[in-house]
Amino acid sequence: MKIALSEVTKRFASTTAVDRISLEIADGELFTLLGPSGCGKTTLLRLIAGFAEVDAGEIRFGERRVERLPPYARNIGMVFQNYALWPHMTVRGNVTYGLRLRKLTGAEIARRLAAGLAKVNLTGLEDRYPGQLSGGQQQRVALARALVLNPDILLLDEPLSNLDAKIRVQVRGEIRALQQDLGITTVYVTHDQEEALSLSDRVAVMREGRVQQVATPKALYERPVNRFVADFVGTNNFIPGVVKERADGVAVVETALGALCARPGAPGPGAPCVLAVRPENVTLDGAGENVVAGRVRLASYLGNTLRYDVETAAGLVLKVDVGDPWQHEVLPAGHAVRVAFPASATLVLSHD
Amino acid sequence: MPPTPWPSTALFANYAEAWQRAQMGRMLINSAIVALGVAAGKIAISLLSAFAIVYFDFRGKHVVFWMIFVTLMLPVPVRIVSTYQVVSVLGWVNTYWGLTVPLMASATGTFLFRQFFRTIPDSLAEAAQLDGAGPLRFLWTILLPLSKANMAALFVILFVYGWNDYLWPLMITNTPDMRTAVIGIEILVPRTSQLPEWNIAMAAAMMVLLPPVAVIVAMQRWFVKGLIETEK
Ligand SMILES: Nc1ncnc2c1ncn2[C@@H]1O[C@H](COP(=O)(O)OP(=O)(O)OP(=O)(O)O)[C@@H](O)[C@H]1O
Ligand SMILES: [Mg+2]
Numbered sequence: 001m002k003i004a005l006s007e008v009t010k011r012f013a014s015t016t017a018v019d020r021i022s023l024e025i026a027d028g029e030l031f032t033l034l035g036p037s038g039c040g041k042t043t044l045l046r047l048i049a050g051f052a053e054v055d056a057g058e059i060r061f062g063e064r065r066v067e068r069l070p071p072y073a074r075n076i077g078m079v080f081q082n083y084a085l086w087p088h089m090t091v092r093g094n095v096t097y098g099l100r101l102r103k104l105t106g107a108e109i110a111r112r113l114a115a116g117l118a119k120v121n122l123t124g125l126e127d128r129y130p131g132q133l134s135g136g137q138q139q140r141v142a143l144a145r146a147l148v149l150n151p152d153i154l155l156l157d158e159p160l161s162n163l164d165a166k167i168r169v170q171v172r173g174e175i176r177a178l179q180q181d182l183g184i185t186t187v188y189v190t191h192d193q194e195e196a197l198s199l200s201d202r203v204a205v206m207r208e209g210r211v212q213q214v215a216t217p218k219a220l221y222e223r224p225v226n227r228f229v230a231d232f233v234g235t236n237n238f239i240p241g242v243v244k245e246r247a248d249g250v251a252v253v254e255t256a257l258g259a260l261c262a263r264p265g266a267p268g269p270g271a272p273c274v275l276a277v278r279p280e281n282v283t284l285d286g287a288g289e290n291v292v293a294g295r296v297r298l299a300s301y302l303g304n305t306l307r308y309d310v311e312t313a314a315g316l317v318l319k320v321d322v323g324d325p326w327q328h329e330v331l332p333a334g335h336a337v338r339v340a341f342p343a344s345a346t347l348v349l350s351h352d
Numbered sequence: 353m354p355p356t357p358w359p360s361t362a363l364f365a366n367y368a369e370a371w372q373r374a375q376m377g378r379m380l381i382n383s384a385i386v387a388l389g390v391a392a393g394k395i396a397i398s399l400l401s402a403f404a405i406v407y408f409d410f411r412g413k414h415v416v417f418w419m420i421f422v423t424l425m426l427p428v429p430v431r432i433v434s435t436y437q438v439v440s441v442l443g444w445v446n447t448y449w450g451l452t453v454p455l456m457a458s459a460t461g462t463f464l465f466r467q468f469f470r471t472i473p474d475s476l477a478e479a480a481q482l483d484g485a486g487p488l489r490f491l492w493t494i495l496l497p498l499s500k501a502n503m504a505a506l507f508v509i510l511f512v513y514g515w516n517d518y519l520w521p522l523m524i525t526n527t528p529d530m531r532t533a534v535i536g537i538e539i540l541v542p543r544t545s546q547l548p549e550w551n552i553a554m555a556a557a558m559m560v561l562l563p564p565v566a567v568i569v570a571m572q573r574w575f576v577k578g579l580i581e582t583e584k
Contacts, residue, residue: 049478049482051478051481070481071478071481071482072481072482072483072484076482077482078478078479078482080475080478080479081475082473082475084473084475084476084478084479085479086476086479086480086494086498087498088494088497088498097480097483097485097493098482098483098484101483101484101485101489102484145479145483149483
């Protein structure tokens with residue numbers, strides 16, 4: 001089911017947690033709300049769920065206006081950050097609670113329970129209590145409980161944040177596979193950019209209650225619209241400067257490191273801007289459109305990459321990634337290098 | 353005569369005598385009705401009022417809570433005259449209603465449940481709401497089972513308190529068949545002008561003591577659990 005938000009606003013005493021947000025989420029899409037702590041992700045999700053009331057704006061599921069409906073009338077399923085399993089009920093009790101309230105027959109409840117647990121690979125654990133399950137299993141019980149009522153929309157609030165790193169990657173894959181299987185429209189909240197990039201169809205980056213950019217993971221990473229997004233998603237080198245000229249798909253920007261060529265962005269000639277270039281696009285071979293001299297200050301070996309902090313003459317430190325450290329002898333601190341980066345991977349962004 | 357470490361043959365005679373003289377059977381039943389009634393009533397009322405205070409938003413919620421809280425500071429003797437007046441207007445003097453109902457409202461219980469409910473994550477209520485449970489169903493199927501240990505702890509405390517209460521039953525009852533056991537002992541306590549029969553008085557005290565002890569022993573496990581651990 002399609003979700004459409006229009007000018008949705010929610011204020012708390014002194015903060016505007018959600019500020020005039022408009023979004024269209026397509027049927028069957030996995031849409032992620034990404035942003036730092038306190039940016040309003042949970043609040044927006046709770047508005048969609050109906051646990052909080054909008055101060056202004058419209059929410060539609062399909063053609064139906066829902067912003068004044070109570071949560072249970074919206075036909076949604078939700079997985080809470082702390083799972084919110086009822087500790088005194090078994091897995092069976094938790095998953096079938098809603099079914100029992102709907103007065104389904106015993107046979108139908110049993111059938112739906114079995115199907116629901118099978119979906120999340122929990123068959124056989126019906127009689128366990130939540131306290132007797134691992135975090136990952138509790139998470140899947142919560143998912144089964146959310147799905148067993150056949151909701152139109154699934155809402156997930158940081159569902160993986162209580163799991164350890166290895167399990168997180170595994171469960172994230174399972175959630176994505178299940179979501180695609182069911183074709184259920186899903187809104188996923190996270191502050192983890194890697195998680196957002198890896199499982200979303202599209203991502204909305206939020207900041208202080210406003211949406212900064214809505215894009216596919218690839219577009220978000222490669223074409224952030226402003227410095228905040230570029231900084232929040234992945235790692236970037238930022239070089240402040242002023243646009244000198246803009247022509248033929250190349251912008252020339254005057255910076256402390258000299259005049260650099262870049263892919264043009266919103267700021268026009270004369271406007272202050274910031275250049276963004278990702279460490280993996282910077283090389284040490286000194287060949288490219290933009291070449292800067294510097295000295296190695298720090299080398300951090302991460303296994304799959306090797307990251308250098310290179311201090312340039314102007315005092316600006318650039319991060320440089322060597323993608324294949326197996327073939328590379330680590331340079332000592334103080335070693336003089338010439339770093340280079342192509343104009344096509346250098347973005348001109350407005351300051352904010 | 354030197355005291356012996358074991359009871360003498362007079363033991364049972366003393367108990368029988370005490371039982372007879374003070375209508376002990378009747379008074380123990382009265383005490384049980386009062387203690388159980390007060391404990392159950394207090395638990396029910398404080399559970400519901402804490403539920404209202406924690407889970408509902410209504411105008412004047414904080415005022416209401418503080419008003420309840422302030423009554424904690426007013427001990428029974430302070431309000432006993434006005435309470436008596438109300439009870440007598442209702443025609444409840446010397447009835448079980450009069451013995452129990454005025455003691456049922458409990459700021460302590462309300463406060464205890466409020467604190468406990470606040471440790472339960474909101475999402476537990478929200479998940480139930482999503483599944484279509486109304487407030488009373490949530491209370492009955494989720495909040496109540498989770499509060500079991502707290503209820504047990506409160507029950508023990510309130511039962512003992514109700515059992516031992518002296519002032520109120522003394523005021524509100526005026527016939528021997530409505531007296532509670534604690535008042536009954538007083539009848540058996542020796543007066544200065546009489547031959548002191550401590551043996552009878554002590555036997556009665558023993559009998560009056562046993563029910564609260566039995567309740568504590570029986571519910572000890574729950575009691576301790578309710579006091580030391582907040583289950584999530
Ligand atoms: N019930 C509330 N009362 C008052 N302020 C609130 C309430 N809920 C949220 N806020 C405020 O609204 C803002 C957004 O909060 P929200 O919980 O949506 O952030 P979030 O993006 O989910 O953050 P996190 O990643 O930490 O969960 C914050 O400034 C928060 O303090
Ligand atoms: Mg949140």
